[in-house]
Amino acid sequence: MKNEIGPGAGDSEVRSPPEVAWRVKDVDAAVSCAGSAVFKPLAQLADADFQASLRSKLMGQVNLVRTAMRRLRDGGSITLTSGVLSREPMPGGAAISMVNAALEGFVTGAAIELPRGLRVNVVSPPWISETLAAMKMDPKGGIPAADCAKAYVAAVEGKDRGRTIDARELARS
Amino acid sequence: MKNEIGPGAGDSEVRSPPEVAWRVKDVDAAVSCAGSAVFKPLAQLADADFQASLRSKLMGQVNLVRTAMRRLRDGGSITLTSGVLSREPMPGGAAISMVNAALEGFVTGAAIELPRGLRVNVVSPPWISETLAAMKMDPKGGIPAADCAKAYVAAVEGKDRGRTIDARELARS
Numbered sequence: 001m002k003n004e005i006g007p008g009a010g011d012s013e014v015r016s017p018p019e020v021a022w023r024v025k026d027v028d029a030a031v032s033c034a035g036s037a038v039f040k041p042l043a044q045l046a047d048a049d050f051q052a053s054l055r056s057k058l059m060g061q062v063n064l065v066r067t068a069m070r071r072l073r074d075g076g077s078i079t080l081t082s083g084v085l086s087r088e089p090m091p092g093g094a095a096i097s098m099v100n101a102a103l104e105g106f107v108t109g110a111a112i113e114l115p116r117g118l119r120v121n122v123v124s125p126p127w128i129s130e131t132l133a134a135m136k137m138d139p140k141g142g143i144p145a146a147d148c149a150k151a152y153v154a155a156v157e158g159k160d161r162g163r164t165i166d167a168r169e170l171a172r173s
Numbered sequence: 174m175k176n177e178i179g180p181g182a183g184d185s186e187v188r189s190p191p192e193v194a195w196r197v198k199d200v201d202a203a204v205s206c207a208g209s210a211v212f213k214p215l216a217q218l219a220d221a222d223f224q225a226s227l228r229s230k231l232m233g234q235v236n237l238v239r240t241a242m243r244r245l246r247d248g249g250s251i252t253l254t255s256g257v258l259s260r261e262p263m264p265g266g267a268a269i270s271m272v273n274a275a276l277e278g279f280v281t282g283a284a285i286e287l288p289r290g291l292r293v294n295v296v297s298p299p300w301i302s303e304t305l306a307a308m309k310m311d312p313k314g315g316i317p318a319a320d321c322a323k324a325y326v327a328a329v330e331g332k333d334r335g336r337t338i339d340a341r342e343l344a345r346s
Contacts (some may be wrong), residue, residue, distance in 0.1 A: 091286055094282035101279070104278075
């Protein structure tokens with residue numbers, strides 16, 4: 001890719017389409033790994049926790065698609081990030097499961113409506129080994145960041161449309 | 174079931190847990206078919222359309238779970254409603270695909286955290302024949318309401334937890 005786009009460093013929330021400042025033109029691909037969702041036991045999740053999760057990780061990335069579909073060059077691609085909790089639950093993960101699954105459903109639906117040959121996919125990463133190590137947990141419970149990156153490369157360089165790409169499957173291949 | 178619960182007729186939005194008035198006690202099962210989401214081409218979906226969809230069909234039903242998990246009798250069940258667009262997209266359905274998938278992901282995650290033997294599942298209905306007929310469309314594109322109801326009965330009377338129940342599969346069996 002010739003250029004990198006997106007909101008500034010540390011800005012994890014993509015704003016509504018009219019507000020986003022695209023700093024460069026002639027962009028072929030947009031990749032989002034940004035957004036947060038609240039990890040907390042279901043009985044303790046408050047209205048604000050659900051709203052924050054929907055606003056950041058879900059709508060932040062949905063809004064990227066809404067903007068990028070107007071700005072990317074013909075045939076370009078958009079890649080979002082969900083996560084394995086959409087299908088493999090864990091205690092405390094209900095809001096994240098909800099948001100990750102929402103991203104996968106949105107990509108399924110949006111893919112068939114994108115104009116000009118644009119593609120959209122979502123990468124579902126597992127835990128990342130480096131993250132687990134930083135959290136003093138066993139890094140074997142995840143995959144290395146470099147392996148996870150293969151899923152994003154596959155999304156950008158491949159021909160998939162509307163697919164949820166399991167980063168573990170690509171890491172093994 | 175001995176009693177029926179829920180918001181009043183025509184009230185399609187379940188409010189935040191503290192506001193919900195449960196009119197009866199000793200309830201064994203809560204079933205929701207309520208909630209709306211916006212059907213509109215992706216390029217025309219506005220911020221307000223996404224917000225309305227998240228607020229009504231998604232958070233309305235999520236809030237039912239949050240309330241019911243405190244009110245239902247031990248071993249009771251909660252059943253929500255998504256729809257086939259989560260996995261089978263159609264033009265104009267991106268926001269609905271998003272919300273339906275979010276409900277399925279939430280149920281996957283919430284199921285493992287419910288206390289007191291409570292269960293939660295989500296029924297994924299296709300088009301309903303009677304609805305298609307009312308819209309002057311071919312009723313053969315859907316299943317009769319009575320067949321769709323089998324999925325809800327299966328959710329309430331069965332032992333499933335965290336499952337997305339495809340109403341077409343049950344209608345065929």
